[in-house]
Amino acid sequence: KFPGLSDPDLFRQAALIGGNWVQAASGAVIEVTDPATAAVIGTVPDISGDETRAAIKAADIAFQSWRGRPHSERAALLEKWFSLMEEHAEDLALILTMEQGKPLAEARGEIGYGASFVKWFAEEARRIDGSVIPAPAGDRQIVVLKEPVGVSAIITPWNFPNAMITRKVGPALAAGCTVVIKPSEFTPFSALALGVLAERAGIPAGVINIVTGMPAEIGAELTANPVVRKLSFTGSTRVGSILMAQCAPSLKRLSLELGGNAPFIVFDDADLEAAVEGAIASKFRNGGQTCVCSNRILVQAGVYDAFAAKLSARVARMRVGPGTEPGNEIGPMINAPAIDKIRRHVADALAKGAKLLAEAPVPAGGQYAAPVVLGEASTEMELASEETFGPVAPLFRFETEAEAIALANGTPYGLAAYFYTESHKRAWRVGQALEFGMVGLNTGSVSTTVSPFGGVKQSGLGREGARVGIEEYLETKAFHMAGL
Numbered sequence: 001k002f003p004g005l006s007d008p009d010l011f012r013q014a015a016l017i018g019g020n021w022v023q024a025a026s027g028a029v030i031e032v033t034d035p036a037t038a039a040v041i042g043t044v045p046d047i048s049g050d051e052t053r054a055a056i057k058a059a060d061i062a063f064q065s066w067r068g069r070p071h072s073e074r075a076a077l078l079e080k081w082f083s084l085m086e087e088h089a090e091d092l093a094l095i096l097t098m099e100q101g102k103p104l105a106e107a108r109g110e111i112g113y114g115a116s117f118v119k120w121f122a123e124e125a126r127r128i129d130g131s132v133i134p135a136p137a138g139d140r141q142i143v144v145l146k147e148p149v150g151v152s153a154i155i156t157p158w159n160f161p162n163a164m165i166t167r168k169v170g171p172a173l174a175a176g177c178t179v180v181i182k183p184s185e186f187t188p189f190s191a192l193a194l195g196v197l198a199e200r201a202g203i204p205a206g207v208i209n210i211v212t213g214m215p216a217e218i219g220a221e222l223t224a225n226p227v228v229r230k231l232s233f234t235g236s237t238r239v240g241s242i243l244m245a246q247c248a249p250s251l252k253r254l255s256l257e258l259g260g261n262a263p264f265i266v267f268d269d270a271d272l273e274a275a276v277e278g279a280i281a282s283k284f285r286n287g288g289q290t291c292v293c294s295n296r297i298l299v300q301a302g303v304y305d306a307f308a309a310k311l312s313a314r315v316a317r318m319r320v321g322p323g324t325e326p327g328n329e330i331g332p333m334i335n336a337p338a339i340d341k342i343r344r345h346v347a348d349a350l351a352k353g354a355k356l357l358a359e360a361p362v363p364a365g366g367q368y369a370a371p372v373v374l375g376e377a378s379t380e381m382e383l384a385s386e387e388t389f390g391p392v393a394p395l396f397r398f399e400t401e402a403e404a405i406a407l408a409n410g411t412p413y414g415l416a417a418y419f420y421t422e423s424h425k426r427a428w429r430v431g432q433a434l435e436f437g438m439v440g441l442n443t444g445s446v447s448t449t450v451s452p453f454g455g456v457k458q459s460g461l462g463r464e465g466a467r468v469g470i471e472e473y474l475e476t477k478a479f480h481m482a483g484l
């Protein structure tokens with residue numbers, strides 16, 4: 001069923017609980033489709049609440065010994081897992097493209113990016129250190145220890161089926177936590193392939209558990225079970241706030257990477273060629289289906305026409321088609337509701353006065369959304385306040401810097417923002433004024449392993465990647481030793 005894999009064993013149609021690859025006791029499965037063709041590529045078990053509880057139990061048992069392993073041993077196992085990801089990168093990329101749709105070149109990029117978190121946190125595992133605080137009394141020492149939080153629930157979305165898992169599991173395992181992962185029901189096979197490689201790397205049974213299936217029942221157990229001490233979630237703000245509420249009774253630690261509504265600001269003094277390239281990169285990556293994709297392109301009046309013309313010329317030439325066909329820059333959208341939302345946003349914008357400046361051709365049939373540039377966008381349009389999550393580039397015209405900042409910050413979200421200017425004074429001013437967790441000056445990309453990733457306001461809590469990423473999985477213990 002899965003053509004082209006050099007190691008067919010990486011394609012698993014089972015959940016992973018306590019080191020066993022299992023089906024649901026009910027026999028229930030869910031089908032996973034290739035978004036490029038709508039063909040079913042396989043099934044995974046629809047795991048129940050009881051089975052989720054068993055996975056949590058397995059993670060708890062494994063935690064008792066995993067937390068006590070020397071950091072160097074945990075690091076060595078993560079290094080091995082990383083090497084296997086590199087070795088099998090081509091297969092992992094193919095599985096990713098088949099279930100998610102992104103062009104193979106981007107899938108390869110995601111596998112490299114995903115693996116890099118495992119490497120990075122293998123290195124950070126060796127640097128989990130505490131401190132000694134001078135005590136007020138002479139007979140005392142206060143030792144500050146860093147300890148693993150405990151069993152962690154990891155719930156991830158379909159847009160980065162590999163990297164959103166490694167960005168959480170890398171630091172969790174490095175810190176000494178064990179995990180129960182619930183991948184998106186649209187893209188479970190990338191997660192399961194990572195499970196196969198973790199097993200081959202020698203990561204002990206129960207340290208990584210993967211429960212597949214529909215979210216409600218699994219999510220209810222993961223959030224209610226008191227053994228789970230931490231939830232790390234990437235997905236929509238709507239679901240993030242539901243999960244936060246579900247975690248409230250047992251007061252779990254939370255990391256939430258939620259939606260964005262990224263502004264991309266082009267000032268009159270910008271390098272326009274660079275700004276167009278940056279806009280293409282930030283807007284159309286993964287077909288526009290990332291939480292850091294520019295959602296609103298704000299262009300100052302003096303360069304509006306020139307920028308619009310350059311961007312339109314580039315977008316009109318974009319190649320759309322199956323991700324497995326070389327040369328395609330944009331693959332299919334993930335599902336029919338995604339297409340509906342994109343069409344709704346474009347229709348709403350056109351009805352409210354937007355101008356269609358460019359549209360790339362799309363293959364007939366299939367789940368494709370045409371890349372478009374819309375001119376004269378305004379704040380009354382749905383696409384100004386909601387994430388479109390598709391290849392739609394709306395251009396908003398502004399006159400002054402103050403107006404641009406007000407427009408950019410005029411959203412409940414605060415994940416990523418980008419701006420282009422050649423003035424260092426403006427660079428500092430605007431960089432300070434933007435209320436976002438990540439800001440790019442003269443770049444359309446802010447995602448890298450070494451930099452903290454995360455948002456403010458309704459875009460979430462906590463940071464992933466970078467040195468701080470491991471803190472999300474550590475508790476601080478103040479150990480007061482008296483009578484010395």
Ligand code: ADP
Pocket residue numbers: 155156157158159182183184185214215216218219220234235236237239240242243
């Ligand atoms: P997106 O469509 O942007 O990925 P979602 O927030 O719908 O965002 O999904 C992200 C992840 O959250 C997926 O793994 C999905 O299955 C899961 N999810 C959705 N609803 C729930 C829920 N009620 N409880 C637990 N997980 C959920």
